[in-house]
Amino acid sequence: MKLFSLVLFIMFSSFCVSQNDEQEKAIKTITTFFEGFHNQDSVLIKSVVYKAVVMQSISENTNGNLELTTTNFSDFIKQIVAIPKDHTFSEKLLSYSVQIDGNMANVWTPYQFWYNDKLSHCGVNSFQLLKVNQEWEIFYLVDTRSKCQE
Template sequence: MKKLISALFIIVFSITSYSQKTSEEENVKQTIETFFDGFHSRDSLIMKSVVNEEIVMQSIGRNPEGELKLHHEDFGKFLKSIISIPATTLFREELHSYEIKIDGDMANVWTPYTLYVNEVFQHCGVNNFQLFRKNEEWQIIYLVDTRRKEGCDQRKLE
């Protein structure tokens, strides 16, 4: 009887633990999706709603001479550049998958992507988001991406 009770306890605890992890992963994913909802609608308030005030943004890519560079971007300038895109310009960053890792109040999200402007391929790469949970809400504290034109899935927007 003790073995049966122990087995049931382990099963219930495992299910509860798994559902909590899945729920947190969904919360983290929703934070990233909210960021991109704001990005695609050119809405700085939506983007700011899921970003910490001390966010760090960087990109890794090649300059016109082919030299690999790490570019630091000011988040305020980034927001201004997004909201200034004309309404007639269609742009979409297509996320292909999410790999989410969580340890307590820290999360890491890896999202391969392809960027299109007016349905024309621009570049692809990977976004890497670092988040932390502040007052039970996930906030993006760091975003670094890679940018390349080779080895990309150049699908058209659907």
């Protein structure tokens, strides 16, 4: 019985370590994305996205109605690179929640977005990742955007 318990413990421990390693790799993909974002580095951003990435946002329009908008990835890159150097912007991720099943992962990240040192909006990013050649790549990103308190 002790041997059986030991074998189960070893199998469970290796699964947990493997799962934690994959979670850390998924988080690294997100941190690399934001490193590129904050440095306006399109090459770095593109290094962690899948060839057919979809980007959407959920917010309220000026009339208070729900709005789902889709952003073309190439346009997103152009917008980020075009931000004047004398403007500051930062998306501060508050935490990470990672779920993985085989070659798919979800990384949920509540955030605050700061522009020129003022809190612009808050929300949550939901990144969907696909494992390609042992690396996690972002294939879908949806975020929520709302007013928030400092």
